[in-house]
Amino acid sequence: MADSKASLATVLLIGSGGREHTMAWKLSQSPKVGKVLVAPGNGGTLGGKLEKIKLDVNDHKAVLDACKKHGVSLVAVGPEAPLAVGIADFLTKGGVGVFGPQKNAAEIEASKAFSKDFMARHNIPTAEYKNFTDYKEAQAYLKAIKHKVVIKASGLAAGKGVVLPETTEEALENLESIMVNKEFGDAGAEVVIEELLGGPEASCLAFTDGTTVIIMPAAQDHKRIFEGDKGPNTGGMGAYSPAPVLTPELREFVLKNVLQKAVDGLRKEGRRFVGVLYAGMMIDPKKGPQTLEFNCRFGDPETQVLLPLLDTDLYEVMKACVDGTLDKLDVKFKNKHAATIVAASGGYPKKYVKGKVITGTEDVKNAVVFHAGTKVEDGNLKTNGGRVLAVTGLGNSLREALGNAYSGIDKISFEGMQYRRDIAHRALPPQRQLRVAVLGSTRGTDLQAIIDKIHEPGSKDPSKIDVCCVVSNRSKAGILERAKKYSIPAHFVSCKDEEGKTVSREQYDERVEEALKPYKPDLILLIGYMRIVSGAFCKRWERRLLNVHPSLLPKYAGGMDGDVHEAVIKAGDKETGCTVHMVEEKVDAGEIIIQKSCSVDSKDTPETLKAKVQALEGEALIESIDKFRRYMLGVEPMRGGC
Template sequence: MDILVVGGGGREHAIIWSLSKSPRAGKIYCAPGNAGIAQLAECVPIGVFEFDRLTAFAKEREVGLVVIGPDDPLAGGIVDAFEAEGIPVFGPRRNAAEIEGSKTFMKDLLHKYNIPTAAYEKFDDYEAAAAYLQEQPLPIVIKADGLAAGKGVTVAYSREEADKALADIMVSKVFGEAGAQVVIEEFLAGQEMSILAFVDGETVRPMAAAQDHKPVFDGDKGPNTGGMGTYSPLPHIDEAIIREAVESIIEPTAKAMVAEGRPFSGVLFAGLMISPDGKPKTIEFNARFGDPETQVVLPRLKSDLLEIFLAVVEGRLADIEIEWSEEAAVCVVLASGGYPGSYPKGEPISGLEEDGEGLVFHAGTARGEDGSWLTNGGRVLGVVGLGADIREAREAAYARAERIAFPGKQSRSDIAMKALV
């Protein structure tokens, strides 16, 4: 079966790597892809929002399955476009993807169905939001309502920081229309956890749990990024807490979406906070594979990813079992200097050609005219180490990461340390 994967980052590289292991996988295309993905798939120069061109390409090549990676086209209705042409597609429809596309929709849904989350208020008027903000205790969390490439959330520890975050979103409109509304919510303290789940209506099959590192610098300092590294499993979080998160948050949310006439099909990704008393609460929902969570979750998948995708698309997820490896995985992101602010492109990368343990997923790379590797994004590479436990996987990831160099290379040195304390 020929497959088209839409997207072009580290997440899509990991998805294609996993799909390529399926005996049922034929030719894999990726639109638009990147230089690293081109080693496994034929990259097609079509943008993720060119729905007409994408559907035409899939029909012309008689693609048997389309897989959508990024959030923006899901929120824009890309799944609806493929379904209208009768093309099998993995991902939620536009009305279900709103669980990520609108934080106010997501918070209102959780509130309506009594699903644990932080207390919040929503605003579309700057003056009203600013007045409310002054009355709230610090720290406080301020979120742009719409999609902002993972950067629309500020945890403010001072009045100045809170005021600036709100003004940036609603007055300066640094996130454009994504900031037309804001959500101001209570700060939740505790351990963060990500649980991705395959979902087909009310059927939920959780994946291995993971933990992301959003801030750019060690010790969770500095501005938020799309993610500087992740690891799985989470040996410091009790299995009972993970089960409770699935049973009290993810499964009720899937049922709530069905009840709202927005049945979810695809990957539902819960960003959770485990409070000091061991109770999980919802920080956010995403409507697709996380990045870089995918880079550690899929290497632990023993089952055939293509078979799972087809089961979801065909509405028979309840009929299959999914197996996970006991092996641990740690991903260290190598980013361009200046990220998550402005950064250069076209810097030469060395150390990619050598053989070595672990996996290297490309997020932002290109090829020079001479075939050399060049940087082409903020997050450049996700270096994944595997091992019998987190310590072993972490050592493998950092050993491989150290052998890769490019001008301005930055990475965190404390990925997965929380699991070793």
């Protein structure tokens, strides 16, 4: 047993982000690895086989000494900066295998000017471009051309050195910021100005030993901070894989004409590339796949979806790359989908505060939490960066993977936490309208709030929600007149039979079912519905039947409208509100979806309290509808993991 343990490999992983935690997580699964040392690591890279060590990774001799001290047989480098300054060269000369390219091969990312010239030399498809070290020459070029451009700082700029000006004036301002005002420091001493391409993007990563190239499933990330791809660029707010934009034919094209050509070209120029080569591709509708850039390492957050899909031992893959035997290894990926959602600090990508306590990571099920900007301090997990963590879900479909990822991130909380709710929207089929039916007995004030939301100027909701019908047990209910005013089908369903006798609860609900049938609703809302629905009806519409109750359940469960508000005042409660909940056979006992609260003042009457709560009910219903819509799309859970 001791001999077996002694024979297990010790790997040193350099980096501190979500990418590195994912790499460490995957390496720790290898039966051939005994320990993964991470320098500097983060709040997630500890425990089990993972161990953080203090090490100045910029001091290459110190890194080599640490390798000898700990018996490290393989070093995996996560970020590009250490590779660009030659850490792989130094460690390789010291007798340690390194998964990551040496300095002259890493130049394919470290210098965008070199990269573009390299692509031109080796006939790799890319946009037309020019490199400039002289500001006035670059300025004159921008004034002379007519097409839109992309301006790139040639050096490493932490993923922020690319600007997409809309006009010539904006381009000239950007150029001045980069070359004169040193917005990106020395990285902007040389710039690349290239033609702006169009079309969807794809991240195409491959393992390589300098000769053999094994392409991974294509991924797509989301750079913008806000939903709908709005707001400033970030390091990446989420990703998914495989990305359907890269068809099997396009994948084969990228493998042969981009990745393999690049690896072969580098080798011929004396720049053997070992590790992960990442080609950022744009699928231009006119020109076909075009190479935007090369990176000399795993992407972040692409790593958080690609490595969970890897079915082969990562340590074996890395070792084969270093040893030049990748052609002997059968590298496989799971036939599944993966999606990752990034949780960021409030204010990111601009100014943000660190040190916020993070809760709920231990409650995540059916997903994996990868730490990025986290630390453990005073026994608490705290934020320590802009992008704090990522939650990755797998599934047999993209919707299932997204559902698992969002179910996971829904459990996590820290002050200011922000994340996008539309990850993978490009890959999901266009959504149809959510058909919502309403059952009501009173005036339908809460229905008006929904109608107002749908029809408010600039609202996107008309394309998402269709109030398909309103059904009432009272022929003169105000809610029916309200529906007719907005051309919503309105139906009175009598609770009497032909002889004037009241039908059973089950029989009545069957009549309601018949009224609803032509409209095929996805969701039913009970709004001021003065009936208790049958168990059979609840069963048929399980998790698609919501009620709004005028209290903070479980308080005053079973109470009706004015009676509840009177009871709240009588009890001397300081707070009340409303609850939207799933409807079950037991009255007001279903799973709570959303609650909203308000204060109870000493001067409040049942009538004033009703007005306060009713305003909240409309808001709660609108949020619940949207939450259900996202649940139906598979991109967000209802509370409780619906």
